[in-house]
Amino acid sequence: MSITTTKLSAAAGLCAVAAGILFIGVQINHPHLDANFAVTGEYLFRQSLKLVMAVLSLIGITGIYLSQVRKIGVLGLLGYVIFGAGYLAMMCIEVMGAVVLPTLAASAPGYVNDVLAVATGAKAAGDIGMLAGLVTFSGISYLTGGLIFGIAVFRAKVLSRWAAALLSLGALATAAIPLLPFINERLFALPLGVAMIGLGVSLWRGQRAAAVGSRPTVRIGQP
Structure with a gap:
């Protein structure tokens, strides 16, 4: 089996699809985050899924960027760097959430509750x-x-434009969460998750079509 850029890009598309599904799925029936929940098996399971989602997302957006690097321009590079930094920060936070917080839940429940409150957009008592700064950086980036x-991908006209538009709109909507205190913020994962799925499928299909089109044609009677 030979490894080609087409196959790697197609795999990155599948990673984006899986990340979008995980991003939506992990929000379903998500319990309230506090020190009591942090010591449960469900908490560790959800944190592990969030970490996997962040890793897959980073792979996915890298493939999305590289597949159209010549058309996406400087705006695309800027968006990719900032978006990727957000996922890297998210990975760090999820690792700390899975490894550190459960060990502190019994001895320092107030600290754990404060960390989880900040992670969900609330204020710490x-x-x-510096963890507060990392969480803020993760959210903003x-x-x-x-x-x-999303804007850069939409302008490039290479991958699904509706998915690119949904990514940008989903980011804007999520940023408006503090202005909508009576709405469950986890609902805003839906458009971003669907956008990642749409972009991933578009990338996978494009690479599959390119692979089929690049196969040599064998004509009967030729040596």
């Missing part, structure tokens, strides 16, 4: 140090990067 990257 105490000081959680994720939403800003998603907005810019």
